[in-house]
Amino acid sequence: MKFLSIRDLTISFGGITAVNNVSLEVKEGEILSVIGPNGAGKTTLFNCISRLYTPDRGKITFQGQDLMKLKAHEISRLGIARTFQNIELFTNMTVIENILLGRHIFRRSGLLSQAVFYGKAWREEIEHRRKAEEVIDFLELQAHRNKRIGRLPYGVQKLVELGRALALEPRVLLMDEVSSGMSLEETQDLMIWIKDIREDLGVTIILVEHDMRLVMGVSDRIAVLDYGKNIAEGQPGEIQANQEVIKAYLGESNAVVGS
Amino acid sequence: MNIVDFRESYSQDFRIFDKFYKWGWIAFLVAGIVVLSQTSGDYGAYLLNLIFINIIAAVGLNILTGFTGLISLGHAAFMAIGAYTSSILTVKLGVPFWLALPASGALTGLIGFVVGLPSLRLTGIYLALATMAFGFVTDEIILQWQSLTRGADGFAAIPPIIFGMTFDSYKKYFFITFISLAILLFVAKNMTRGSFGRTLMAIRDSETAAETMGVNLGWYKALAFTVSAIYAGLAGSLYAHFILFVSVDNFTLLHSIGFIVMVVVGGLGSITGSVMGAIFITILPEIISFTKDYLPSAFKTASSLQAAVYGIILMLFVIYQPAGFYGLWVKIKNWWRTFPL
Numbered sequence: 001m002k003f004l005s006i007r008d009l010t011i012s013f014g015g016i017t018a019v020n021n022v023s024l025e026v027k028e029g030e031i032l033s034v035i036g037p038n039g040a041g042k043t044t045l046f047n048c049i050s051r052l053y054t055p056d057r058g059k060i061t062f063q064g065q066d067l068m069k070l071k072a073h074e075i076s077r078l079g080i081a082r083t084f085q086n087i088e089l090f091t092n093m094t095v096i097e098n099i100l101l102g103r104h105i106f107r108r109s110g111l112l113s114q115a116v117f118y119g120k121a122w123r124e125e126i127e128h129r130r131k132a133e134e135v136i137d138f139l140e141l142q143a144h145r146n147k148r149i150g151r152l153p154y155g156v157q158k159l160v161e162l163g164r165a166l167a168l169e170p171r172v173l174l175m176d177e178v179s180s181g182m183s184l185e186e187t188q189d190l191m192i193w194i195k196d197i198r199e200d201l202g203v204t205i206i207l208v209e210h211d212m213r214l215v216m217g218v219s220d221r222i223a224v225l226d227y228g229k230n231i232a233e234g235q236p237g238e239i240q241a242n243q244e245v246i247k248a249y250l251g252e253s254n255a256v257v258g259s
Numbered sequence: 260m261n262i263v264d265f266r267e268s269y270s271q272d273f274r275i276f277d278k279f280y281k282w283g284w285i286a287f288l289v290a291g292i293v294v295l296s297q298t299s300g301d302y303g304a305y306l307l308n309l310i311f312i313n314i315i316a317a318v319g320l321n322i323l324t325g326f327t328g329l330i331s332l333g334h335a336a337f338m339a340i341g342a343y344t345s346s347i348l349t350v351k352l353g354v355p356f357w358l359a360l361p362a363s364g365a366l367t368g369l370i371g372f373v374v375g376l377p378s379l380r381l382t383g384i385y386l387a388l389a390t391m392a393f394g395f396v397t398d399e400i401i402l403q404w405q406s407l408t409r410g411a412d413g414f415a416a417i418p419p420i421i422f423g424m425t426f427d428s429y430k431k432y433f434f435i436t437f438i439s440l441a442i443l444l445f446v447a448k449n450m451t452r453g454s455f456g457r458t459l460m461a462i463r464d465s466e467t468a469a470e471t472m473g474v475n476l477g478w479y480k481a482l483a484f485t486v487s488a489i490y491a492g493l494a495g496s497l498y499a500h501f502i503l504f505v506s507v508d509n510f511t512l513l514h515s516i517g518f519i520v521m522v523v524v525g526g527l528g529s530i531t532g533s534v535m536g537a538i539f540i541t542i543l544p545e546i547i548s549f550t551k552d553y554l555p556s557a558f559k560t561a562s563s564l565q566a567a568v569y570g571i572i573l574m575l576f577v578i579y580q581p582a583g584f585y586g587l588w589v590k591i592k593n594w595w596r597t598f599p600l
Contacts, residue, residue, distance in 0.1 A: 050471050076473035088471075090464035092528070093457070096272075100454070101461050105473040107454050111482065117449035122270070125453055129269040168472065 001064045003028040003204065004172060009048060009058035018044040019055070020228035026172070026206060031198055033207040033215045035239075036225035037248060042208040043085050045225070046174050050082050051075050062172070077105050079171035083161040083178055085208070089149045095160050096145045099135050102167025103128040135163045139193065154181035166197070172204045173197065179211045187214055194218050216240070224248065273452050289441075296433040304429035306545065308501050311436040312494050314537040317521040318447045318530055319490020324519065325527035326456060327483040328463030329378050332515045333390035336397035337488045339510035341367045341495025343401060343408055346416040346505055356419030356500060360439075363496040364489045371488020375481040394515060398507045413506030416499040426500075436497055443490065447530050450486065459483055460528065513566060520569050524576050526583030535584040543568065 004026035011019045019041040026032055034042050047053040049060055051072040060067040062078055070078075081102070090098050106128065109121040136145055139159050144152060149160065158178050165173055175194075179187045191214055197203050209215045215222065215236070222239045224232040226248040232239060239245055271277055296307050320334050344363035348354040354362070374393055381389055401408045408414055418427040419435065426432045450456055458479055461469040470476055499505045517540060525536020544565055551564075580587060 052467065052471070071475075072470045073473050073475045076471060082471055084468065088465045088468035090461050090468065092464055093460055097457055097460075100457060101469070101472050101474075104454070104458060104461075109454075111450070111455055111486075114453045114455050115446045115449050117453060121453060125273060126269045128454070129272060133269075164468075164472070 002061065003063060004049075004206075005059075005061050006045075006049070007059045007061075009045070009055050009060065011044060011048060011053060011055040011058075017228050019048065019225075022058075022225065022228070022230045024223055024230065024233075026204060028204055029198065029202065030220045031194065031205045031207065031218050033209055033219040033222045034225060035209060035212075035215055035222060039227075040225040041228040042225055043176055044228075046082060046176055046206075046208060049075075049174060050080065076168055076170075079169070080174065081165035081168040081170035081172070082174035083158070083165050083176055085176040085180070087154075087157050087161060089157055089161060089164075091149045094146050094148055095141055095152070095163075096129075096132055096136065098149060098160055099132045099163045099167045100128055102135075102164040103131060105168065131169075132167055135167050138166070138196075139163050155183060155186045158182060162193075166201070169201075170203055172206065174206050174208075176208045177210060178207075179209060179214050187211060190214065191217050275448055275452070292437070296437070297430055301429055304433050306542070308429055308433055308436050310538055310541045311440040312497050312501065313518075313521065313541045314534050315440055315443050315497070316491050316494035316518055317525065317533040317537040318444065319487045319494070320518045321522045321525070321527065321530065321533040322447065322451065322459070322490070323483050323487035324522055325529065325533075326451060326459040326463065327480065329375075329480060329483065330383070330387045330519070331390040331484075331487065332387050332512065332519070333374065333392075333394040333397070334487075334491050334518045335510040335512070335514035336394040337367050337371060337491035338495035338498065338514070339397060339401060339505070339507065340370060341492030342416075342499035342505045342510070343414065343495075344492070345496035346414050346499045347407060349417055349419075349500075350415070355421075357421055360493065360496045364493040367492025367495070368485045368489035371491075372481050372485040374488070375484025376477070378480045378484060379477040391512065391515075394510075394512060398510070401507050411506070413504055413508075416503050416505060418503065419500045429501075432501055436501065439493065439497060443493065444530065444534070447490075451530060463528075513569075517569065520573050523573060524583055526585030529583070529585040531588070532583050532585030535588070539584065540569075543572075 002025060006022060006024040006026075009019050009022045010017065022041070022045065034045065036042055044053065048055050049067065051067060051070060051074075054068070062080065065078065067075065090101065107124065109124050113119070113121045136142055139162065141156070141159060141163060144156055144160075149157060152160070158181060162175070162178060179190055182190060194205060194207070195218060198205055207215065207219065219236055222234065222236055223230060224239060224242070224245050231244045231248060232242045234242070266272065266277075276282060292307070296304050316334060316338060320331060323329050323331055341363040344366050345356075345359045348359040348362060349356060374390065377389060378386055402410050404410070418425055418432070420426070421435075424431075426435055451459075458469070458474055461472070461474060462476060462479060466476060495510075498509070502509070521536035521540045522533055523536070524539060525534065526532025547565060547568060576583060582589075
């Protein structure tokens with residue numbers, strides 16, 4: 001059975017075809033980067049996987065399950081978590097509260113038991129907090145744990161989003177430009193964390209990234225999108241040498257000069 | 260005073276009070292209020308009852324507006340449904356009060372759930388309009404359904420009888436509202452400090468992110484409406500057996516706006532804030548009527564003085580103290596705690 005498989009995915013907004021016939025196979029345990037110039041359809045692809053968008057055509061399956069039959073809030077239950085390009089955090093809540101939201105799918109106590117908040121609900125809350133603290137330790141967010149999101153620098157907010165996704169104990173993690181707004185040092189830490197997430201937690205990672213050093217440093221495989229089309233796929237070395245890719249990034253004439 | 264507070268267990272993060280001794284203050288407060296209610300005469304007991312009922316309604320509305328970010332201009336209508344249900348059950352069907360009270364909460368909650376369903380698509384001003392329309396429709400149904408509600412004549416309710424005891428004075432009735440309030444405040448605090456409250460706040464802050472985290476938006480919004488309506492319904496039932504007469508004039512749009520003002524003035528998203536806001540706004544008309552004698556004659560005769568004062572207070576708070584009384588209280592507390600700094 002295929003792990004995560006995207007087949008002939010097409011979605012258009014008005015006259016613009018954002019994603020055009022893209023097919024992609026993601027293997028379990030790999031780090032796959034999706035790169036491409038601005039507007040190539042990378043984030044749209046993510047939004048289709050997390051069912052925020054419904055594609056016009058095509059199919060996405062995760063371990064044999066058809067994602068098109070599910071609603072957006074059911075995707076996380078399969079173990080697919082994501083971060084957002086333009087941070088979507090709960091601004092008026094603290095760091096730990098944000099991360100605790102990642103535990104939403106593990107709630108077992110009902111509203112009535114929470115109204116009494118004794119026994120099961122109480123134990124469950126403690127259990128979730130313990131997990132959230134583990135995530136905070138992992139991402140070294142201790143200094144910020146009780147701060148409200150609105151007061152945090154951009155780079156830290158990105159990490160909180162990553163933490164919230166990790167609290168969900170995902171099997172697949174979609175990371176949408178996590179490194180944007182991070183300093184060089186933070187990006188280097190991020191590179192180590194991405195590898196750790198895969199090695200220690202066994203999470204399959206799909207990255208959308210602009211930082212080529214990060215992409216080349218962590219990816220097992222790279223897929224290149226341009227104008228919604230999948231123009232190349234391969235290992236970092238192959239992609240760097242691929243004429244199509246160079247053309248997409250630098251334009252026709254430069255490609256000739258480069259070769 | 261300790262400036263740094265170290266925590267040793269996870270539960271310290273979500274206990275109602277981080278230090279156990281603070282329950283002592285609550286015990287003092289409870290004792291004080293009970294003494295006050297029995298010694299301050301009929302007027303004092305009347306005011307306390309009214310304050311408690313308003314706190315219940317305001318806390319309910321805050322769960323919807325402050326925590327979930329959904330506005331309702333129909334809360335007086337929910338209260339009306341609770342009040343009429345309770346009155347009709349006790350008078351026409353002879354249902355005992357202790358059963359009629361939760362029943363009116365349940366029925367209002369059910370209606371709240373249905374009203375909440377469109378809130379998945381309607382937000383902001385459109386939801387305000389829809390809930391306002393719900394209020395008007397409810398008023399009209401009560402007026403037209405004369406066989407059940409006696410229409411514009413209003414409905415006379417009876418004082419509650421529990422274990423053969425008749426709670427027919429404000430001083431006696433105080434115990435019913437006070438115990439109801441204590442239970443409902445505890446429940447509200449429990450719902451909001453755990454994962455339910457967090458989920459509601461998440462919906463308020465970012466629907467997209469909440470949805471990706473697995474939150475069923477439609478279900479939770481409807482739940483928020485349900486819980487909020489239950490509180491309003493219970494407040495309505497308590498109100499009916501307190502005033503002993505219900506009519507649509509007690510539950511107008513101005514009353515709904517009054518609850519919004521309580522929630523905003525107290526502080527959105529804070530149970531303590533709603534308590535403060537409800538106390539302030541309930542006492543306000545009394546203050547106005549006291550000071551009326553000292554006002555210029557032009558104001559004295561203005562019939563909508565109360566509405567105008569509501570408006571001014573709401574504007575001042577939104578501009579200068581958007582976090583409400585609760586925000587102010589937190590500021591003062593922190594200032595004292597770190598005093599010389």
